Amino acid sequence: MMRYLATVLVCFGMLLLPVTVNSEPLRITIDEGIIEPMPFAVPDFEAENAAADAYATNIARVIAEDLSGTGLFRELPSSAFISQVTDFGAAIQYADWKAINAQALITGAVNVSGDTLNVKFRVYDVFSGAELGNGLQFAGTLNGWRRMAHKVADAVYSRITGEGGYFDSRVVFVSETGPKNDRKKRLAIMDYDGANAQFLTGSEAIVLAPRFSPTGDRVLYTSYESGFPRIYVLDVGGTQNSRALEQQEGTMSFAPRFAPDGQTVVYSLTQGGNTDIYTLNIASGGTTRLTNTPSIETAPSYSPDGSQIVFESDRSGTQQLYTMPASGGEARRISFGQGRYGTPVWSPRGDLVAFTKQNKGRFHIGVMRLDGSEERLLTASFLDEGPTWAPNGRVIMFTRETQGAGGVASLYSVDISGRNLKPVRTPEGGSDPSWSPLQN
Amino acid sequence: MRLITKATILVAALALAACTDPGRFGNGDGSGANGGAGAAGSASDPTSTAYFQQSVGDRVLFAVDQFNISPEYISVLDGQATWLTTNSDYIATIEGHADEQGTSAYNLALSARRANAVREYLISRGVSGNRLQVVSYGKERPIEVCSDEACYTKNRRAVTVLSSALTG
Amino acid sequence: MNNRLDTATYLSGAGHLGLIAWIVFGGLFTPEPLPFDVTQVSVMSGAEFAALQATSRTPQSTTEIALPETPEVSSDAPDTTSPPDEVSTQPVPDISGTPQPDVVPDIAPLAEVEPPELAPDQPAPPEDIAVLAPDVQEEAVPNPAERVAPEPVAEPDPETAIADVEQDAVTEAETGETAQETQEAQAPEEATTEIVTEATAAPARSIRPPSNRPSAPAPTPAAQPAPAEEPETSAQETESAVNAALAEALAGSSEPSAPSGPPMSAGERDSLRVAVSNCWNVGALSTEALRTTVVVAVRLAEDGKPLPGSVKLLNSSGGSDAAANQAFGAARRAIIRCGASGYDLPAEKYEQWREIEMTFNPEGMRLK
Numbered sequence: 012m013m014r015y016l017a018t019v020l021v022c023f024g025m026l027l028l029p030v031t032v033n034s035e036p037l038r039i040t041i042d043e044g045i046i047e048p049m050p051f052a053v054p055d056f057e058a059e060n061a062a063a064d065a066y067a068t069n070i071a072r073v074i075a076e077d078l079s080g081t082g083l084f085r086e087l088p089s090s091a092f093i094s095q096v097t098d099f100g101a102a103i104q105y106a107d108w109k110a111i112n113a114q115a116l117i118t119g120a121v122n123v124s125g126d127t128l129n130v131k132f133r134v135y136d137v138f139s140g141a142e143l144g145n146g147l148q149f150a151g152t153l154n155g156w157r158r159m160a161h162k163v164a165d166a167v168y169s170r171i172t173g174e175g176g177y178f179d180s181r182v183v184f185v186s187e188t189g190p191k192n193d194r195k196k197r198l199a200i201m202d203y204d205g206a207n208a209q210f211l212t213g214s215e216a217i218v219l220a221p222r223f224s225p226t227g228d229r230v231l232y233t234s235y236e237s238g239f240p241r242i243y244v245l246d247v248g249g250t251q252n253s254r255a256l257e258q259q260e261g262t263m264s265f266a267p268r269f270a271p272d273g274q275t276v277v278y279s280l281t282q283g284g285n286t287d288i289y290t291l292n293i294a295s296g297g298t299t300r301l302t303n304t305p306s307i308e309t310a311p312s313y314s315p316d317g318s319q320i321v322f323e324s325d326r327s328g329t330q331q332l333y334t335m336p337a338s339g340g341e342a343r344r345i346s347f348g349q350g351r352y353g354t355p356v357w358s359p360r361g362d363l364v365a366f367t368k369q370n371k372g373r374f375h376i377g378v379m380r381l382d383g384s385e386e387r388l389l390t391a392s393f394l395d396e397g398p399t400w401a402p403n404g405r406v407i408m409f410t411r412e413t414q415g416a417g418g419v420a421s422l423y424s425v426d427i428s429g430r431n432l433k434p435v436r437t438p439e440g441g442s443d444p445s446w447s448p449l450q451n
Numbered sequence: 452m453r454l455i456t457k458a459t460i461l462v463a464a465l466a467l468a469a470c471t472d473p474g475r476f477g478n479g480d481g482s483g484a485n486g487g488a489g490a491a492g493s494a495s496d497p498t499s500t501a502y503f504q505q506s507v508g509d510r511v512l513f514a515v516d517q518f519n520i521s522p523e524y525i526s527v528l529d530g531q532a533t534w535l536t537t538n539s540d541y542i543a544t545i546e547g548h549a550d551e552q553g554t555s556a557y558n559l560a561l562s563a564r565r566a567n568a569v570r571e572y573l574i575s576r577g578v579s580g581n582r583l584q585v586v587s588y589g590k591e592r593p594i595e596v597c598s599d600e601a602c603y604t605k606n607r608r609a610v611t612v613l614s615s616a617l618t619g
Numbered sequence: 620m621n622n623r624l625d626t627a628t629y630l631s632g633a634g635h636l637g638l639i640a641w642i643v644f645g646g647l648f649t650p651e652p653l654p655f656d657v658t659q660v661s662v663m664s665g666a667e668f669a670a671l672q673a674t675s676r677t678p679q680s681t682t683e684i685a686l687p688e689t690p691e692v693s694s695d696a697p698d699t700t701s702p703p704d705e706v707s708t709q710p711v712p713d714i715s716g717t718p719q720p721d722v723v724p725d726i727a728p729l730a731e732v733e734p735p736e737l738a739p740d741q742p743a744p745p746e747d748i749a750v751l752a753p754d755v756q757e758e759a760v761p762n763p764a765e766r767v768a769p770e771p772v773a774e775p776d777p778e779t780a781i782a783d784v785e786q787d788a789v790t791e792a793e794t795g796e797t798a799q800e801t802q803e804a805q806a807p808e809e810a811t812t813e814i815v816t817e818a819t820a821a822p823a824r825s826i827r828p829p830s831n832r833p834s835a836p837a838p839t840p841a842a843q844p845a846p847a848e849e850p851e852t853s854a855q856e857t858e859s860a861v862n863a864a865l866a867e868a869l870a871g872s873s874e875p876s877a878p879s880g881p882p883m884s885a886g887e888r889d890s891l892r893v894a895v896s897n898c899w900n901v902g903a904l905s906t907e908a909l910r911t912t913v914v915v916a917v918r919l920a921e922d923g924k925p926l927p928g929s930v931k932l933l934n935s936s937g938g939s940d941a942a943a944n945q946a947f948g949a950a951r952r953a954i955i956r957c958g959a960s961g962y963d964l965p966a967e968k969y970e971q972w973r974e975i976e977m978t979f980n981p982e983g984m985r986l987k
Contacts (some may be wrong), residue, residue, distance in 0.1 A: 041953075138955045139927070191593055376818075428816075
């Protein structure tokens with residue numbers, strides 16, 4: 012019986028064992044980290060046939076520049092590589108990449124067949140020793156090699172950061188040259204990184220504030236070619252034709268923007284010295300007046316869902332920002348700080364409004380939430396204005412003009428954290444940028 | 452006035468009309484439209500545009516952010532109104548401008564207010580409204596390029612630009 | 620026969636009751652953590668701690684400090700052979716502008732997300748504790764290697780700092796510099812945890828509307844809000860454990876077994892926390908991932924190195940699954956990178972830190 016008892020007791024003991032031996036893990040909270048560009052490596056892509064040689068190197072370069080240009084990544088130079096990647100299908104020697112602290116590794120291969128370029132790539136999370144997502148392959152024309160590189164970079168960026176990308180996009184802007192009192196302006200379009208720039212109009216008449224349509228196929232802009240500021244639509248997708256929108260005699264219209272449906276245009280119209288906001292249906296030509304006040308209302312911008320607009324008005328005595336239903340109605344003021352606010356632009360993510368602020372003789376590009384809270388200024392200079400959002404709502408491009416008789420205008424971009432402020436290359440001076448959506 | 456003088460003036464007016472450059476709106480030359488003013492159009496001729504520009508005064512300046520006519524320019528505008536009433540074969544385009552201290556669209560609207568203020572004053576002084584057009588350039592066409600108040604003052608202006616009614 | 624049955628039944632019943640009693644009431648008898656830990660933190664005020672930190676640390680170099688990684692000797696990471704036909708073909712549009720189908724990436728889930736365990740809620744400190752290191756104004760650098768790290772630097776006098784930076788910002792407007800200043804988390808109301816941009820260097824900062832930042836000084840990171848640790852029992856002591864367990868079960872008392880080694884000191888836990896923090900790079904995280912708190916479990920070998928296969932996501936809050944995956948990726952990288960040569964933890968307390976649960980809370984790091 013005692014043996015039986017002992018067995019029973021031991022069995023109970025064993026039952027209790029996991030409970031008592033269950034060790035509580037050590038618990039700590041990490042609430043501070045670092046913010047630094049993530050080191051990554053992009054070895055030259057493998058050229059699968061001789062014709063692909065140049066493309067393989069160039070595509071890898073564009074990918075590296077896209078990622079480094081965000082300020083979130085830092086490229087490790089190929090001179091630092093311990094092992095080389097010459098075969099896209101071969102296994103990765105993670106230890107070699109860990110040794111140089113490459114946290115992300117991008118490999119790829121390119122081949123050319125006839126007029127078609129095929130690009131494939133893989134991304135590796137080096138310190139986890141595994142591929143990040145699956146490989147992908149793109150096919151396109153030889154001329155579109157930069158776009159394919161941008162698409163690869165967008166995929167890599169998304170996988171690592173979780174944000175949408177923005178590299179396969181274009182910017183339409185005003186290209187300008189000449190002294191301030193005789194400035195020649197013309198419309199131009201380019202890749203977001205400054206490549207493939209081309210002019211869209213001549214410089215005989217002043218052109219201002221071009222704006223992309225939601226699908227990136229048309230551009231609205233203001234031109235003085237008729238002698239008065241008037242709104243035109245330019246087809247950048249194919250025909251390159253432009254036509255003027257209907258306008259009443261004796262009025263001036265400017266500051267146009269497309270609604271997300273691509274069919275309605277919101278703009279400012281000046282009549283009898285008074286400027287208000289109107290919408291125009293492109294197909295039917297019908298107009299609706301949204302504001303009717305003796306104050307200046309201008310620079311309207313739609314929310315991404317098209318239900319509201321944000322605009323600037325000086326009805327309170329100084330220029331401030333207001334939101335309003337897109338069909339008109341009660342305007343709600345959202346800016347309350349010191350100084351004047353203008354050129355509001357709704358972020359494509361719907362969460363923020365970017366704006367230009369003037370205070371104490373300085374200009375700033377800033378962002379705020381839609382109720383006006385959490386206002387943050389990202390830049391400060393003699394003259395910054397006219398922000399436009401990247402498709403992922405994380406980067407802003409704007410115009411910066413320098414002081415003095417020799418002042419010139421250029422395009423700059425900045426992350427919404429305020430970091431990574433840098434110029435955007437344009438053929439000559441540049442202003443009034445508008446960022447297209449991601450291209451299909 | 453002698454017949455020869457009237458005839459000369461008439462011929463000069465016709466000649467000047469032909470010289471109006473329609474592209475001037477595009478180039479925004481704010482200080483005068485006529486390309487080649489003949490001798491008869493010199494500043495000593497009270498019916499010439501040169502006289503208008505130099506003796507009557509073709510422009511009005513504004514304070515920062517303001518569009519009301521300051522008292523010192525009332526007499527200029529009175530002079531313009533008189534001249535226009537006298538020389539009824541001219542029409543005028545009032546160009547509004549702003550200095551660079553502001554955003555683009557707002558300055559367009561502000562300079563439109565300025566031009567309109569001048570227009571309304573001239574109308575109140577008897578000039579017919581359908582002879583007066585308004586266009587605004589915002590900060591696109593400064594005449595002074597420095598970034599100081601001395602230049603800004605001159606850029607904040609409304610300029611009355613004449614053109615012949617025959618071509619207008 | 621009946622007798623034995625009765626005895627066995629009584630014993631069984633007693634054993635079961637004892638077990639149940641121990642489970643139910645045993646928790647009441649766990650030892651309190653040494654009050655030494657808590658008291659030490661609460662006595663020192665936030666400002667004092669800040670001052671202490673400021674004087675004790677040296678300015679951070681601006682250049683990127685690459686962690687000297689020792690190459691892995693064993694291939695504990697399996698080599699991936701990647702057959703080419705895994706790649707999926709996606710059509711890419713001709714750039715002539717005809718409408719094209721969307722490129723749909725084929726992405727497998729990044730990591731297995733285990734069902735949330737009963738990890739006790741970590742009452743994360745509500746205050747913002749992120750502290751930034753200064754970045755000396757560099758000459759125009761195409762890829763600035765800015766590093767924002769927890770180690771603070773002696774806070775410059777606010778007046779002069781603002782004036783200096785403002786001047787720099789004006790002159791260097793063309794080169795597109797961004798300036799960064801050290802800010803202590805415990806400074807009152809000011810936007811201390813912000814990355815100081817070109818704009819915020821200028822007086823325009825003062826205009827910012829007040830945000831809901833609590834003004835009370837944050838408890839220093841040394842304060843561990845986690846509940847008292849249960850000292851671990853060594854697995855080798857099963858025999859004594861059985862005896863002890865039996866004693867508990869039968870007697871109904873519930874003293875847990877003796878821990879192996881003294882409890883982890885605040886300093887040791889802090890050194891681990893700081894070590895991981897130094898590799899926790901949130902710079903490349905989406906804004907949604909920066910709102911997502913993740914709890915990650917990891918097991919360490921006796922030399923302090925994390926076992927890569929043991930890094931698991933236990934729990935997440937504040938964001939979607941995708942954002943949690945991103946946040947988990949950053950956390951995993953942090954643990955593995957800084958643990959590559961082993962964390963500096965006392966060997967004699969191994970049982971206490973063999974398994975670790977880390978809560979990564981980016982609240983203090985995200986953009987406001």
